[in-house]
Amino acid sequence: xxxxxxxxxxxxxxxxxxxxxxxxxxxxxxxxxxxxxxxxxxxxxxxxxxxxxxxxxxxxxxxxxxxxxxxxxxxxxxxxxxxxxxxxxxxxxxxxxxxxxxxxxxxxxxxxxxxxxxxxxxxxxxxxxxxxxxxxxxxxxxxxxxxxxxxxxxxxxxxxxxxxxxxxxxxxxxxxxxxxxxxxxxxxxxxxxxxxxxxxxxxxxxxxxxxxxxxxxxxxxxxxxxxxxxxxxxxxxxxxxxxxxxxxxxxxxxxxxxxxxxxxxxxxxxxxxxxxxxxxxxxxxxxxxxxxxxxxxxxxxxxxxxxxxxxxxxxxxxxxxxxxxxxxxxxxxxxxxxxxxxxxxxxxxxxxxxxxxxxx
Amino acid sequence: xxxxxxxxxxxxxxxxxxxxxxxxxxxxxxxxxxxxxxxxxxxxxxxxxxxxxxxxxxxxxxxxxxxxxxxxxxxxxxxxxxxxxxxxxxxxxxxxxxxxxxxxxxxxxxxxxxxxxxxxxxxxxxxxxxxxxxxxxxxxxxxxxxxxxxxxxxxxxxxxxxxxxxxxxxxxxxxxxxxxxxxxxxxxxxxxxxxxxxxxxxxxxxxxxxxxxxxxxxxxxxxxxxxxxxxxxxxxxxxxxxxxxxxxxxxxxxxxxxxxxxxxxxxxxxxxxxxxxxxxxxxxxxxxxxxxxxxxxxxxxxxxxxxxxxxxxxxxxxxxxxxxxxxxxxxxxxxxxxxxxxxxxxxxxxxxxxxxxxxx
Numbered sequence: 001x002x003x004x005x006x007x008x009x010x011x012x013x014x015x016x017x018x019x020x021x022x023x024x025x026x027x028x029x030x031x032x033x034x035x036x037x038x039x040x041x042x043x044x045x046x047x048x049x050x051x052x053x054x055x056x057x058x059x060x061x062x063x064x065x066x067x068x069x070x071x072x073x074x075x076x077x078x079x080x081x082x083x084x085x086x087x088x089x090x091x092x093x094x095x096x097x098x099x100x101x102x103x104x105x106x107x108x109x110x111x112x113x114x115x116x117x118x119x120x121x122x123x124x125x126x127x128x129x130x131x132x133x134x135x136x137x138x139x140x141x142x143x144x145x146x147x148x149x150x151x152x153x154x155x156x157x158x159x160x161x162x163x164x165x166x167x168x169x170x171x172x173x174x175x176x177x178x179x180x181x182x183x184x185x186x187x188x189x190x191x192x193x194x195x196x197x198x199x200x201x202x203x204x205x206x207x208x209x210x211x212x213x214x215x216x217x218x219x220x221x222x223x224x225x226x227x228x229x230x231x232x233x234x235x236x237x238x239x240x241x242x243x244x245x246x247x248x249x250x251x252x253x254x255x256x257x258x259x260x261x262x263x264x265x266x267x268x269x270x271x272x273x274x275x276x277x278x279x280x281x282x283x284x285x286x287x288x289x290x291x292x293x294x295x296x297x298x299x300x301x302x303x304x305x306x307x308x309x310x311x312x313x314x315x316x317x318x319x320x321x322x323x324x325x326x327x328x329x330x331x332x333x334x335x336x337x338x339x340x341x342x343x344x345x346x347x348x349x350x351x352x353x354x355x356x357x358x359x360x
Numbered sequence: 361x362x363x364x365x366x367x368x369x370x371x372x373x374x375x376x377x378x379x380x381x382x383x384x385x386x387x388x389x390x391x392x393x394x395x396x397x398x399x400x401x402x403x404x405x406x407x408x409x410x411x412x413x414x415x416x417x418x419x420x421x422x423x424x425x426x427x428x429x430x431x432x433x434x435x436x437x438x439x440x441x442x443x444x445x446x447x448x449x450x451x452x453x454x455x456x457x458x459x460x461x462x463x464x465x466x467x468x469x470x471x472x473x474x475x476x477x478x479x480x481x482x483x484x485x486x487x488x489x490x491x492x493x494x495x496x497x498x499x500x501x502x503x504x505x506x507x508x509x510x511x512x513x514x515x516x517x518x519x520x521x522x523x524x525x526x527x528x529x530x531x532x533x534x535x536x537x538x539x540x541x542x543x544x545x546x547x548x549x550x551x552x553x554x555x556x557x558x559x560x561x562x563x564x565x566x567x568x569x570x571x572x573x574x575x576x577x578x579x580x581x582x583x584x585x586x587x588x589x590x591x592x593x594x595x596x597x598x599x600x601x602x603x604x605x606x607x608x609x610x611x612x613x614x615x616x617x618x619x620x621x622x623x624x625x626x627x628x629x630x631x632x633x634x635x636x637x638x639x640x641x642x643x644x645x646x647x648x649x650x651x652x653x654x655x656x657x658x659x660x661x662x663x664x665x666x667x668x669x670x671x672x673x674x675x676x677x678x679x680x681x682x683x684x685x686x687x688x689x690x691x692x693x694x695x696x697x698x699x700x701x702x703x704x705x706x707x708x709x710x711x712x713x714x715x716x717x718x719x720x
Contacts, residue, residue, distance in 0.1 A: 078469045079649040180596075243524045257666050290434065302634060
């Protein structure tokens with residue numbers, strides 16, 4: 001597959017113009033762009049600019065409101081519920097995370113559950129907003145049902161990611177950003193392009209039987225929770241995905257379980273809608289609400305150095321600390337540019353035509 | 361293996377006397393007993409009365425203080441750090457959870473990180489303390505290193521469990537209580553008794569190679585993080601175990617990573633001790649800090665009923681909701697008694713002799 005390299009600035013300038021073209025304010029377009037492209041910088045290509053046309057189609061289908069009035073509908077000193085007014089999650093989630101941070105400044109921690117939102121890009125972007133304030137950040141979101149719980153044929157949960165980001169001192173921050181499935185959809189797409197089978201424990205077919213078919217989702221199959229099967233702890237991955245759903249949607253009043261709206265605009269909305277839009281959950285904990293930040297960060301450095309110096313199993317070069325791979329991608333791509341597949345370039349060219357924007 | 365049935369009251373009366381015999385106050389002995397035996401009731405036999413003699417040995421080795429002065433050493437409106445004064449985690453963790461609950465009453469949520477503690481039994485007991493207050497409860501703890509991170513030979517983390525408990529309305533509460541490993545130690549012990557191999561992805565040997573030897577921990581091997589290997593997402597299980605360590609120990613000033621004190625008193629303490637004792641993290645979120653509790657609980661009922669009515673894969677009877685198996689154990693054992701293996705009965709008889717307590 002041919003790939004093309006683009007500078008961050010090229011892609012950001014284009015993306016911002018697209019968001020403005022659908023009616024976003026300058027401020028929202030800038031925020032949405034920064035959130036979306038953080039995925040491309042960090043090597044999570046499935047969640048970045050490759051999805052830009054998907055967001056536009058959601059707007060066309062009137063499932064995304066480009067001019068939302070995002071507001072707090074309930075709050076206490078350490079909590080809030082935010083109504084995203086059907087806006088882009090790329091804008092709604094940073095708004096909610098900022099509230100969590102402000103509450104943490106006041107009372108030590110802040111926790112915000114969000115209803116009536118849409119897909120928010122990568123969880124990592126939102127959680128990492130806390131780092132510059134010497135806070136631990138958390139972000140999670142529910143998503144449309146692709147995952148079958150242990151023993152279930154029916155797809156009841158999304159890939160429901162969790163991110164936890166914790167600041168360190170001299171070492172880079174700890175950033176754990178993970179879908180609660182064995183493998184995320186992006187991994188299946190890579191195998192599809194290679195015409196390769198999946199490992200065991202990634203997917204099941206439409207009748208709930210194990211399979212290694214990387215195209216099985218298109219045939220009614222399902223992703224499996226982290227663990228894969230009962231013997232390997234899939235009930236734990238299922239439980240974690242369920243916790244994400246409860247925090248993001250049951251606490252906020254968003255849709256949950258199999259009733260979460262789909263990302264592809266061509267997929268009909270669920271007939272039943274027990275809540276509003278998609279749900280997120282954002283949290284911030286001020287480190288010095290527990291102990292002096294310098295002490296914590298020195299301990300984090302020691303912790304990180306301990307893991308980095310662990311002996312490796314045969315054939316592996318180093319033990320990674322959560323966040324290492326994405327940070328290496330970011331450094332390399334800021335230096336050398338962001339590679340886009342030809343299919344993505346074609347997709348962006350179509351958007352450029354449609355909105356009369358320049359794209360090379 | 362022969363098993364003997366005991367009523368909860370028989371075991372509780374005996375356990376309380378043992379805790380008093382090592383010097384615990386009446387109040388602490390009652391709390392420690394309730395916490396410890398909640399594991400036996402809920403079917404998590406590895407963490408219950410089978411460990412009573414282990415706690416006594418820790419006290420003999422002066423690693424447990426039977427008369428701790430447990431206190432808050434730092435706090436904000438929504439957070440606290442508790443010093444357990446080397447007390448039984450069975451007593452320290454409920455103390456800390458109570459603080460989390462009180463803070464949640466005041467400002468919506470409460471978060472308590474604990475240093476200088478010991479093993480706290482099952483995470484579920486502490487998290488579930490929140491339920492009767494219409495709060496979501498969370499509990500986690502670090503533990504001595506048995507788990508090798510992805511690509512590591514060295515054991516750097518404990519089985520670091522996480523529990524999240526959320527109240528429902530007519531349905532029983534949602535209780536997700538999970539070690540962040542593919543399988544917990546108790547599962548290995550069952551295979552050892554049967555002389556059976558482990559499935560793939562549970563353990564590795566002393567050189568970091570995959571193995572199916574259920575006795576491998578005694579030969580220097582390690583448990584593997586949830587996921588098993590990189591291809592099946594072990595970096596996610598590793599990241600979750602790391603988050604537990606950071607919240608429990610880096611925030612509180614407890615020991616972390618490979619430096620967490622061991623449970624067996626015959627295992628020497630780590631040469632390096634960067635913190636104090638074992639760390640826990642307890643949290644409580646008032647449901648009505650987000651939305652009216654009745655609304656939330658009705659939504660939880662709907663959520664739970666949705667999962668229960670999901671279609672099952674071939675050969676399985678029902679889709680479980682997290683907490684179902686433990687609740688069924690509890691109902692059955694309250695009715696019929698708690699079965700103990702002969703080895704455990706013998707162990708308790710030795711304790712009875714030693715402290716001149718009656719045990720049948």
